[in-house]
Amino acid sequence: MSSTSLHFSLLLVLVLGGSTCLAASPPPDPFDAWLRPATPPADGFSVPPDLSRARPGAPVAALARGRVLEVEGGRVVVEHVYYENHALLSARVGYAGLEMVGPRVGDLVERGQVLGRVGRAAKVSLVVHADRPLSSAEAIRFTAERSKLPVPAEEATLVLVSHAEHQLRLYERGREVLRLEVGFGQASGPKVERGDNRTPVGMYFVTQKARGKMPGPYGAYYGGHWMRLNYPNAWDARRGVARGWVDERTAARIATAWVARKDTDASTRLGSGIGFHGWAEEWELARTRGRMSWGCIVLHPRDLSAFYERLTPGAMVVLF
Template structure:
C-alpha cells in the first residue's frame, strides 16, 4: 500500500493541469442537447433553461473518488507510471470528472519533462485561472481530508439519539469536510454504509435568510422526491427537498426555503466545495445511491458545521433519560389531568396558529375525547441539536387503545431553566 502524498505535492499536481484547461488544452467532451421541463416554482438556484442529457451512470459505477485517491497513493509511492495508467482509465470512464482530468494532465507533463518543482507553472498561465485553481485545491483538500479522517468504528453523530425500525435510513452532512454520510438502520441499529463528497453554499453554512447563499444547519427531514423529468438538467438526476425552515428555525426568525439535496448537470461530475445557493449537491452516481434507498417523510437529515461522533454505548444513559421524558408526557396525556399535561409545555409555545392558551383548549378537547383510554406512542424518533440552546425533535405515532392507527405528531422541545419544555407540537400525518 502506497503512502499518501504530502499536501504540497498533490496540490502542485493540479496546477499545470488547471492552467492547461484554462487555455482550452483539455476541453470536455460534447454532450447531446435535449429540452427538459422547467423546475417547480419553489426551486431556489438559478438554473439554465436548456440542458444536456444525463450520461449513462453505468460507466461511473466504480466509485470515481476512490479511484482518484488510489492515484494519489501511487504518486506518493513514486509509482507515477502506474498512476498515469489509472488516471487515463479514470478519465475515460468519467470524462467529466474535472479534478481527475487535471491530475492526468500533470502526470502527462511529468512524464514528458521534469517540472522545476511540483506546482510550478509559468506566471502567465497560472494567472489565467487563479479562482478555479483555488476551487480545485479545496476540492482535493476536502476529499483527502474526509478519507483520511474516518469516523471512529461503530460511532454515530451525536444528533441520532433514537430511531425506530420504521426509519430505514438517516443522513448526516459535515459542512467543514464537504461530506455526506448515509446510514442504514437494521437489527443492530444505525450502520454507516456510504459517504460522499458534497458541495454546500457559496458563503458556507448557517443559513439565516432568503438569498444568503448559505446552507442551513440543523435537524431536517426529507419531505418528497422530485423526478429528473420534472426538473431542468441543472439539478441532475433528481432532488430531495428538506423541511427548511423547521420550527426551530422559524422560532429564530430564519427565512428562505427551497433547500434540496440534488445532483449536477449532465456535463459535470462534481461542483466545488462552496458553490451552491444553499443546497447540498452530490455527483449524480452518488445521489442515485441515495435516491434508491431513502424514504421521504421518515428520513432525517442532520447538517452540522462539524459532526461529533460517539458510540451508542456512551449515549445510552442520555437515550434512556430522554425516553423517560417522552414517556412522562405520554402518561400525562393519557391521564386526563390537564394541569399535569400542561406542565410539559413552554410559556412561549406556538405552533403557527395557536399560542399556549389556545393550545390548552385544544388539548382539553383531546383529553376529553381520550376518556381515560390507554395511549401508545409508536415509532418514536428522537433527534438532538445544540447551538444557542439544547433542542429535541421528537416524532411519533399517537394511537389510542382500540385503534390501529392514529395521528403522526412532531414536537420540538427546548431547555428552559434546565427543564425540557415543548415549544411546538403539530400533526404531520
Template sequence: MAHHFKLASALLIGVYVAPSANSMNWSRSVPPPPVTAATMAQASVEAAPERMLIDTLNAVRSNRLDDALRLVDALIEKNPNYKLAHLIKGDLLLARTRPLTTLGNAGDAHAEKLNDLRAEAQVRLKHYLAPPPSEAIPASLVKLSPQQAYAVVVDATSSRLYMFRNDNGVPRYLLDFYVTIGKQGAGKNREGDQRTPVGVYFVTGKLPRADLDKTYGAQADLYGVGAWPLSYPNEWDKRQGRDGHGIWLHGSPSDTYSRPPLASNGCVVLTNPDMAALGRYLSAGTPVVITPRIEWLAMDEWRSRAAKAQAQLDHWRSDWEKLDTEHYLAHYSDDFRANGTDINTWRKQKSQINASKQWAKVKLENVSLFAYPAETPMLLTSFDQDYQSNNLNNRTRKRLYWKQEGPGWKIVYEGSQG
C-alpha cells in the first residue's frame, strides 16, 4: 500500500521539494529504477559523508524515498554521531504515516537545535547546487611564495573552507570542506565576542591531541583530532584595536560528527575526518585567509590583478633602492602608523637615513601577495628583504599593508617579522 505526503521545506528553495506536483510516495511493490538504492548506497559508502548526504537529499527530491532511506542508513552506519542524518531518517520514517511540512517535523523537537540542523543542510546543499566556477581562483590569493606549498581560504558566509596548492605561484584548487564559525558570525573585535576574525593569518604550529590532553584534560575533546593555531591578532588587527586570542583550526568533539554553521567561540571548526585530511597539508606559515565572501576570478582577471599588485611592490622597492626619497615616501599614506611611529616621524627618519647613503641595493625574495578582506580594498605583501648599502647590511622578513587611496595604493603599516 502506498503512502502519500507533501513536503514544503523551509530550506533553500526546498531541500525536500519534489519536481512538479510536489508529492512523493513510498512504494514497496514497484521495482526500483535502473540505478538501485543498493548500488547507490554501496557507492556512497566509499564517498565522503557530505556526498552521501547530498545523494540522500537528491533521492528525496526525485521521489525515491526507499532509496533515500537506504542511503541515509548507510550514512548513519558510517557516522553514527551525524545528527543531521538521524533527523532526515526520522523524517523519512514519519513520512510513512503522516504529512510532513518541513525538515525535522517532530512536534516536540527542540526549535533551536532544529534550526541549527536546517542551517547545516542549507549551506551544504547550497554548495552542491551552486559550486564555485571551474578553475576560478579566489581574489584574495594574489601570489604565493615558493615557501607556501598550500593556502587556505575560508568563506564565512557559506561555511566553506577551500585548500589550494601552489603551482609556481598560481593557486590551484585541491580540496574543500564544510566548516563551523563563531556563534555571532565573522568580524571579531573583542575577546569573548564569539566571532571569527576576518583577515589574512598564518598557521603558527600544530597542537596534536596528545598535547591537548596533557594541557586541557577532558576539555581537550572539544578540539577533536587536534588544533592548528592561527596568528590572530595580526599586525592590522592590533592597529585597529582588536584583541582576543586562541583562534584555531580544529576538529569536533567525539560525540558529534559535525557542528552547526554558527556554533564555535570564534575558531574555524571541521569534522574530525576533514580536519585530519586538511591537517596533512598544514604547516607553520601556511596562509589562512578568512573572508566574509570569496570573490572568484577567472584566470585572465587574476593574472591582471596579480601583475598590478606586483608592480606596486616593485615600484616601492625601486624608489627605495635608487634613494629617491621623494618618490619612496610618496608610497606611504598620511594614515601610516607602525610601532608607535606616525607618518611625520617616519618621513623624517627615512629622509635622514637615505641622506646618509651613497648607494643601496634592495632585493625581495619569497614574495607573497594577498588581497586583504576589509571595507576599503587592501593588500598585504610579505617577503624576505635583503638590504645592502655602504654602511648597513640587513636581512629580515617584512610585511607591508597597503590601502587603496584614490586610483593608487598607499602603505599604512610596515613591520619586520624577525
C-alpha cells in the first residue's frame, strides 16, 4: 500500500502476528458531546395524561422531544435527553396498549406528536423511567418540574467552561466564535461554600459587566475587566437547604432570581462573587496549574478584550 493510500484511509489497520486490530478512535470532544447530543434535547415535558379514562382510538402523544428506541406490537419506548444544571441527562417513557403506531425505531419525535392511538384489545399505559420507573404521582411531579427546559445550543450567547480541559468556548446561536485557555480557583473540586477558593460547576447567567481600574487592594488582579455570574443558582440553593445553610424561603428567592437571569442572594454560606476576570500579569498554565483565583474563572490578559466585547448581559454560562 502506498503512503498516499495510508494517508487517505479512514481506519488504520494493523496486522500483528496474524491478528488484525483497528486503531483506537480519538475520544469525543467534551464540548461537542455536551452541546450536541445524538438525540436533540427536550425543551420541556408535558404532564402525563390519565389514560385510564381514555377511550379506544384516542390519540396518545409524546411527552417531549426524543428518539424512538423500541416499537414492538402496541409498545413504544422514547428516549428523552435534557439539561439539568450542568448535567446532560436522559429519561425514557414507555407507552403500551397502542394501535396504529406511526413512528419507527430511530425516528425523532416532537413534544405533542401522536405516537399511536388507544387500543381496543389491551390496556393502555404510560411509564416514565428516570433512573427507575416512577409512580404516577412521581411522573406527574417529574414532568411538571421540567415543563420548560433550557436548550443551550439555541442561546444567543453561550459560554461553556470545562474544568478538566482548562478551556472556555463561546458560541453565538450554536456557532463557536472563541476558544480560550482559562484558570480557576486555588482549590480543586466544585465550589461548596464561601471561602473554599473553589470554582463552581453549574448553569449561570451574566448579570454585570465592568471595565476599567478596579478598587480595593486586589483590584489589579481583575486585569481591568469583571463579568459577574449569578452564583448561587437553584441547585446550589437546594444543596444549601440539604446542609441546613439555607431556608426554603431563601432557596425559593434564589431560584426565582436565577430563572430571571438576575443576581441571586449573596448573603448565604454558599458564597457569591463568582465571575470572569483577568490577572495582574500574563500567566502560564504549566507554571500556575491554573490554580489562581478565589473561585473565579481567570482569563489571559491578551484575551480579555475580545471576550468582554462578545459576552452579553444575560448570556448563559455553563461550567462542567
